[in-house]
Amino acid sequence: MSAHAGTAELTGSIPASAAESTGSGGGPAPVRIVVAYGFWIFLLSDIIMFSALFATYAVQSGQTAGGPGARDLFELRHVAIETLCLLFSSYTCGLGVLAVERRRLAGFYLGFALTFVLGATFLGLEISEFAGLVARGAGPSRSAFLSAFFSLVGLHGVHVSAGLLWMGFMVAQTAAKGPRAFVRRRLLCFSLFWHALDIIWVALLTLVYLMGAR
């Protein structure tokens, strides 16, 4: 262990409690484990924020104020393509991170390029869906149901947009600095974020689209 004591790569000292709870007996947990844990806490708090909007939508889903309801508005074919885009982008993102762990940069760039294209396709489909709804007079101001719909699905879309920005930044950073330890930790955090967005989409797909369009 003492051989590593002087490495400059460390971001800071690790609290003893983090080390004890890994149960591995001695020494603090690796930086990578601690960073992933901290980011996981952030993701869970993000999911809790989403849960408030899910609750709002579930309560308001019937309050259409005489306007169009879920059954009149949603096209499941459209939604199925969005779902596949997001699911496959999760897969390619995972493979990209796996490639960078093994220092295969070509695989990493390919995986992240596919992830970016699939994520951007998802976002494009969602924006066209929103534009179509607004053009039909079913904008967020039409009814409580549509307000709740636009805030819930829109917040997920904002997260995907932020993810695309972050992805572009991480690809640039990997190109500039190489697959160093701190870059790989950030890539791991990004992949956790992207996978968490997919989990939220599963809940969204089921509650909003599949239960609504019946």
Add this chain to the structure above:
Amino acid sequence: MQQVPMPPDDASQSDAFESDASGSIATYTVGLVFALLLTGGSFLVSQTNLLWAPGVSAGLAVLAIAQMGVHLVFFLHISTGRDNANNVLALAFGVLIVTLVVGGSLWIMANLNANMLSPAAIMQMQR
């Protein structure tokens, strides 16, 4: 003064734990297949009469929760391993809060809805 052991730098020790921290291609592929099957099942259940109509919502909820589990295990690598105890406990707390927020809101609002008088009934009372 005794020297405190520093956390190992992952540049030197990465091979020891990178495999369980980010899975393998096989893990991701199995997860993708499960997720595709469950998504297909959700669309099937919602679009056909495969399930008894009043049970469709429950069926969809079960499929969605199963798919979230698949994502957690195969994509986010939440496991029962020693390094994962913290993650699992945080997840359990998150699930508790989400259940309270969503379930509590639905319960309270349904209760208020059921106890609210319709405008017609109020007119009746004023007469």
